[in-house]
Amino acid sequence: MLSKKLKFTLILGGLALSFLILEVGLRLTGYLMISAREVPLGQKDRESFLLAKNDTEKIRIMAIGDSTTNGGTLPLQDTYPFMLYDLIQESEYKDKVTVANHGRCEYNSSMTLNQIKHELDDYDPHVVLLLTGEADRFNPLGLEEELEGVGSSVKLESFLLNFRVYKLIRGLIVNLTYKYIVKDNSMYSNDDFAQNQKNIEHMFLAFDLAQKKKFDLAKKELAKVIPPIPDHLMPKLKKNLISDFGAILEYPQVSQLSYMIGKQQYADVVSLSMEYLKGHPYALYDENRDGVIYSLFWALDFQSDYSAQELLVEVLKLGERFPQATKKKPYLNFVRRLKNYDKIMKVVDQRREKNIEEMLKLFKEKNIEVLVLNYPAEFTKANQSLLEQARKNNLEFVDLRSHFKKLIERDGRGAWLLDDEHPTVKGNSELAKKVLDKLKPILQKKIKPENKKKTMKFKITAWDGYTPSHVIEEFKKQILLKYGVDLDVEIFLPENEEQMYNKLLNNEVHVMAASHYLFRDPLYQYFPKKLLRPIDLEKISNYKNLYRPFKNLSFEKNNGEFYGVPLAHAAYRLVYNKAHWKTPPSSWSVLFDPRNDGTYTVSSYYFETNNYIAALVAGIDRAKLHDHNFYKNDIKNLLKELAKGSNGYWGNLEKPNDIKGRKVAAAFGNFIHKLKEDGEDWGFAIPKEGEPAYLDYFVISSMVRDGSLLSKVSHEWVNFSLTPFYQMEVVVKGLGEMPVTEDIKESLTDEQIKRFHLDDPDYIGTKSFFWKARSLETLKWQEETWNKAIEEVR
16 A cells, blocks of 8 residues: 555656646647748748758748737737738838748747747847837846845746746636626726726625625625625625725726726726725735736836825735734735835836947847837837937847837827737737838839849829829839839820820830719710720739728729729818808809808809819709700809909919919819918818819720730739829829828828818719710810800900
């Protein structure tokens, strides 16, 4: 028979072996999961990347950092390194770059430095994206020596945190204990917050009653909790009051505090945390229930209403109320940490600075380009360290904090950050775009074009403003990098639509800008004469960003194929000088009111739009505007009145001076904001009859052969016109017209978003409508009638 000592030894050995097997299994699983994130996109596995690392045709980018880089709970495809790779694949650097996500959740700068030392040679990156330092505030690993004597439990925490089994067990306890109590904090609302606070108050009162042996009353208070407390969590009341109430209190309290942290109510978090500790001291007893204290320290660094020393006084008073707590480790650590808070933070800041400095030194020694990022959230100390080190080492810096601050002020925190720090999917997408903007110059230096450059003529016909020189140069640069082709771009600026049409007829253009109504215009027979080449939308990767109202319109298609992609939208609008109107005019009829004669201006060039607004005022249905036979007897006199009352005319695009000093105008209004410099505040009215509008497209000439290099370049140009760069530089800044893509919205002001109706997709097609193609007879009648009206006035 086995002795008790031997049995005990075998049991202990079995437990140790089980622990070891589980730890090895968890570490192997973690290695495989981390490896999956680290493998650059485009590689089948980690080993194939390591074998291919000497491939000089690929630039290897290594994203290093903590959970902001890793993505945490987000799927790999929703992390910023993954999205960055996707953006690069859609750029001129397609198939020339790999991106590996080396972010590790909860890694502080000491751990990241150690990671770099072990992994840098294996991955041999050309470029590193560095974002680290925030986890230093709450993760003590690597700070054991510096914090020696401070009195915190850093060494034990550091030791336990090294074991995956410890993390797993702790996580299971938390999840099994709390999953029934409160909903996911990401779904939290103001109503949830209010109900949760009531629940906590009921629990506090029940705790006080139970302490006074009033158990029946305590049960009644607990019965008021909504939703009801599960039986397995219901406090036993006659024993273990501290532990039992801690089990039901912690998660609701932490949910409240997390919700407030997400709203940046940091001082309130500190205050409420102390109130919770005064109401029930479980966190001072149980080191596994540290959520309230954790939240307090998280918020303490971001507010100035409370100091660590002030809180220390309150905690010592709690010790007097609950003397048993003063012997417990959580209380002792709490007191020690508050006493030494400033010293701890100073040590943390110094070590972070030292670690980042050493990282950058390693990168420099290995001739690795570095792009330093800061955090989107307001992590002041970490962001300051990253900025200072970037400046000190003359490195490119991506100021995510300033950019996200503006986005959050405009759209609210929840649109961009999942919690207090981690970007949403949309936030990661924005982060990737900002990184790519700064990364492009580095890639241009790293990726050399082929020595033997091809040259190719590329002919574009477009209205003045659609092909500015700096935009053409950017496109040429991208084509050179992607195809090794030096484009000789030939621009033709037509004076009218007939000249554009002749370019197509004579095979003298590759890509052309054409308005929506020209596709089926009887005068310009684009489809009957097969002058256009179908566009392969699979090659237009930016088409997915097209604003919904501009997708899949009838006039761009023929026999089920697409022949154009929108590039800009503009409407003939009613603009008004706010100084002369108490409320915005609501109808085009103000232009025909004799009281406004001599106070407005219209275009002499757009005869058709003048016909349309006259017909609308006459009550003609907008569906009939394309045929003058519906209104030829109704608007002749109206056109005369319009011409007669006009105080001057503008040509094909009005300038600010064309409407300056007037009361109202029929114009595109692209640059009325510039009149503010002259003391005039103009706005856009929305006439009840609607606004006639056009949509310009880029089309590809039929002379461009399918599958040819010219076809690829033509599709690249169409795709380029949908980039945020083109839409902002050309459409918004250059022409003042409405952009056609949704991803530019983040770069626009609130005033521009309102003006372009980017928050009102129903505006297109209802208040703003596209005029239809007209017969030759109607075109002739419209032009002659308008010109005759002008002549009679003169």
